[in-house]
Amino acid sequence: MGNKILEIRNLHKSFGNLEVLKGINLTVSKGEVVCLLGPSGSGKSTLLRCINRLEEPNQGSVLIDGEEITAHKIDLNKVRARIGMVFQHFNLFPHMNVLDNVTLGLRKVLGLPKSEAEEKGRLMLEKVGLGNKVTNKPDQLSGGQQQRVAIARALAMDPKLMLFDEPTSALDPELIGEVLSVMIDLAKSGMTMVVVTHEVSFAYKASDRACMLDHGLILEEAPAKEFFESPKHKRTKEFLSMVL
Amino acid sequence: MNLRALAEYFFNIDIMYRALPALLSGVWVTVKVSVTLMVFGFVAGLVLAVMRTSHVRYLSRPVNILIRLYVNLLRASPSLVLVVLVYYGSGFIGIELSAFWATVITFGACLSAFAEEIFRAGIEAIGKGQVEAARAIGLTHLQTMRYVILPWAIRAAIPTLTNSSIGISKDISMASAIALPELLKQARHIQALVANPTPLIEAAIIYVLLFFPFVRLTSFLERKRTKKGSKHI
Amino acid sequence: MDQLIDAFFNIDVLLRTKEFYLYGLTTSLRLIVFSGMCAMGWGLLLSVIRNSNLRFINYPIIVYTDVLRSLPILANMLLLYYALPFVGISMSSFWAATIALSLTGGAYYAEIFRSGIEVIHRGQTEAARSLGLTYLKTMRYVILPQAIRVVLPPLTTNTLEFIKSTAAASVVALPDILNEAMQAQNVTFSPTPLMVALVFYILVCYPLVLLIEHFENSYHKR
Numbered sequence: 001m002g003n004k005i006l007e008i009r010n011l012h013k014s015f016g017n018l019e020v021l022k023g024i025n026l027t028v029s030k031g032e033v034v035c036l037l038g039p040s041g042s043g044k045s046t047l048l049r050c051i052n053r054l055e056e057p058n059q060g061s062v063l064i065d066g067e068e069i070t071a072h073k074i075d076l077n078k079v080r081a082r083i084g085m086v087f088q089h090f091n092l093f094p095h096m097n098v099l100d101n102v103t104l105g106l107r108k109v110l111g112l113p114k115s116e117a118e119e120k121g122r123l124m125l126e127k128v129g130l131g132n133k134v135t136n137k138p139d140q141l142s143g144g145q146q147q148r149v150a151i152a153r154a155l156a157m158d159p160k161l162m163l164f165d166e167p168t169s170a171l172d173p174e175l176i177g178e179v180l181s182v183m184i185d186l187a188k189s190g191m192t193m194v195v196v197t198h199e200v201s202f203a204y205k206a207s208d209r210a211c212m213l214d215h216g217l218i219l220e221e222a223p224a225k226e227f228f229e230s231p232k233h234k235r236t237k238e239f240l241s242m243v244l
Numbered sequence: 245m246n247l248r249a250l251a252e253y254f255f256n257i258d259i260m261y262r263a264l265p266a267l268l269s270g271v272w273v274t275v276k277v278s279v280t281l282m283v284f285g286f287v288a289g290l291v292l293a294v295m296r297t298s299h300v301r302y303l304s305r306p307v308n309i310l311i312r313l314y315v316n317l318l319r320a321s322p323s324l325v326l327v328v329l330v331y332y333g334s335g336f337i338g339i340e341l342s343a344f345w346a347t348v349i350t351f352g353a354c355l356s357a358f359a360e361e362i363f364r365a366g367i368e369a370i371g372k373g374q375v376e377a378a379r380a381i382g383l384t385h386l387q388t389m390r391y392v393i394l395p396w397a398i399r400a401a402i403p404t405l406t407n408s409s410i411g412i413s414k415d416i417s418m419a420s421a422i423a424l425p426e427l428l429k430q431a432r433h434i435q436a437l438v439a440n441p442t443p444l445i446e447a448a449i450i451y452v453l454l455f456f457p458f459v460r461l462t463s464f465l466e467r468k469r470t471k472k473g474s475k476h477i
Numbered sequence: 478m479d480q481l482i483d484a485f486f487n488i489d490v491l492l493r494t495k496e497f498y499l500y501g502l503t504t505s506l507r508l509i510v511f512s513g514m515c516a517m518g519w520g521l522l523l524s525v526i527r528n529s530n531l532r533f534i535n536y537p538i539i540v541y542t543d544v545l546r547s548l549p550i551l552a553n554m555l556l557l558y559y560a561l562p563f564v565g566i567s568m569s570s571f572w573a574a575t576i577a578l579s580l581t582g583g584a585y586y587a588e589i590f591r592s593g594i595e596v597i598h599r600g601q602t603e604a605a606r607s608l609g610l611t612y613l614k615t616m617r618y619v620i621l622p623q624a625i626r627v628v629l630p631p632l633t634t635n636t637l638e639f640i641k642s643t644a645a646a647s648v649v650a651l652p653d654i655l656n657e658a659m660q661a662q663n664v665t666f667s668p669t670p671l672m673v674a675l676v677f678y679i680l681v682c683y684p685l686v687l688l689i690e691h692f693e694n695s696y697h698k699r
Binding site: 246249250253254316317319320321322323324325326328329332333336337338361365411414415417418420421428432435440441444445447448451452454455456458459460463 | 480481484485543544546547548549551552555556559560563564565588637638640641642643644645647648655659662667668671672674675678679682683685686687689690693
């Protein structure tokens with residue numbers, strides 16, 4: 001129980017012969033916003049995807065709110081319903097309108113009746129600033145709007161933890177701001193978030209802690225101010241100097 | 245279901261051995277029919293496709309409509325019904341048709357309808373630029389067809405045509421209904437004689453041996469064409 | 478020409494053999510609709526099972542699909558109707574035809590659905606599963622609606638071929654439209670009844686042919 005929403009212990013993941021995660025340890029407390037930074041191929045996306053077991057770890061364990069979700073007899077679907085994930089390419093369902101996208105989980109996973117689900121869905125869409133786009137189809141929206149719908153879709157499930165996999169990397173520059181402001185509001189409201197991102201200014205503003213990943217290991221982990229203003233590890237300094 | 249019955253009635257080695265020559269002659273008939281009708285069907289289909297895509301003033305519209313009607317009607321007709329109609333009906337208007345020729349004509353016509361569509365798609369897919377370049381040099385329409393368009397169109401059509409050929413070859417078994425002595429008919433014939441369904445099983449095995457490689461090949465090629473499998477778990 | 482009309486479009490014969498057609502018509506329609514739904518359902522089921530990648534299930538399905546697509550439909554019907562009774566399993570010609578058509582048709586449909594499923598981007602499944610949707614619900618609400626839309630053209634073509642193949646049931650003594658027409662032909666010594674059978678199939682199939690033409694045209698417009 002207690003405060004630890006996410007605990008990752010000695011996580012290893014290999015793809016064939018390539019070991020991508022070489023023993024990750026990470027703890028995230030309730031309400032914390034943790035950013036994962038690092039160069040391409042460092043394993044940050046893989047790490048994120050291991051948290052809800054979209055990738056299966058080879059070794060180690062993941063605990064959500066004290067429950068070991070990497071154990072065998074786990075109802076993975078139930079676990080996933082309490083974790084929200086936002087993808088780089090949005091992954092909205094193109095054959096449904098925006099409201100149906102947001103309410104699908106409510107209706108088919110949580111079993112809410114349609115009217116209740118739609119009420120909640122509209123609320124979520126209002127929250128991300130898209131209350132007037134309820135009947136639109138995803139292809140009628142801009143990238144930034146689509147990503148905000150994706151965030152609403154994940155939030156509608158009342159998750160304990162939100163995972164963001166490079167949420168703005170596929171967006172045109174002028175659309176990034178609207179998504180980041182939604183994420184900042186979310187952080188302020190006390191959501192526990194793990195964010196893989198290249199947007200260092202966002203990370204600086206919104207995160208409580210930051211981790212530097214490289215070649216499958218966490219090289220440095222520190223409170224945000226310390227991490228960005230006085231990084232200790234050589235690679236962190238190199239990386240930050242390149243992106244800032 | 246007991247194993248003794250299976251061995252006796254489905255896999256009777258003695259009958260399998262004795263039936264084999266007849267079944268193989270059935271295979272040979274199937275091959276003869278297939279090859280003949282494929283020649284007719286492909287040539288006819290090509291001619292029709294060329295006619296349909298040629299723009300001759302005043303003639304184009306009616307020709308187009310006629311060919312389209314021919315193709316669509318044939319595509320909507322089951323080969324079994326057609327071959328029965330042709331075989332039995334031909335006698336009534338004074339034409340004597342053997343089962344062989346009834347099959348070749350009917351299935352050949354069906355194949356020509358498919359082939360026309362395939363060739364037409366290939367011809368129409370050729371970029372306009374190539375045609376214009378050829379005409380600009382002074383090639384006539386027919387010459388353009390022969391030297392520029394058709395080589396490409398035919399090459400493009402080969403994979404789909406092979407597919408259709410396999411389908412038609414299997415379909416020839418329908419002609420067993422008009423007593424064409426192909427593989428399935430021979431099997432049924434012997435089965436009736438010996439009151440034992442082993443010949444049917446034997447014929448089925450022969451069909452699988454003959455066609456399985458092709459089916460495997462086409463699905464393998466299909467897989468190569470579409471994107472590398474994205475697993476949904 | 479007159480001889481042609483008299484032989485193949487003889488009104489008199491047509492009227493005399495009315496009863497044959499009515500019965501044959503309903504039998505054929507029953508067969509087409511029922512076996513068609515079974516074949517599509519079976520094919521859908523096979524493709525969903527195959528996609529789940531459960532251990533050991535893929536290989537048998539692949540073998541099944543390929544073997545069944547190597548056999549002529551008539552052979553399957555004959556096996557079910559004439560061969561099985563020898564080992565104690567006998568069935569009516571309707572059931573022999575339906576089962577044969579469903580098993581064979583299902584194999585073809587399974588391949589088509591499978592290709593549609595594979596084209597859908599993996600991210601769709603990931604998003605659905607991340608919400609907590611089970612594999613089956615993901616297929617039902619997210620993947621299959623998209624996959625089916627993608628493969629509508631080959632689905633239509635296959636359905637056309639399927640409907641035409643149902644005519645083979647006449648060979649295993651099902652009193653369908655062709656069988657009845659052949660009987661009528663024997664009685665009247667005229668091929669006109671056979672024309673009726675042909676016209677029946679053309680009427681049923683022509684809409685599909687037009688639909689396929691429509692798909693091919695819109696594909697080329699791109």
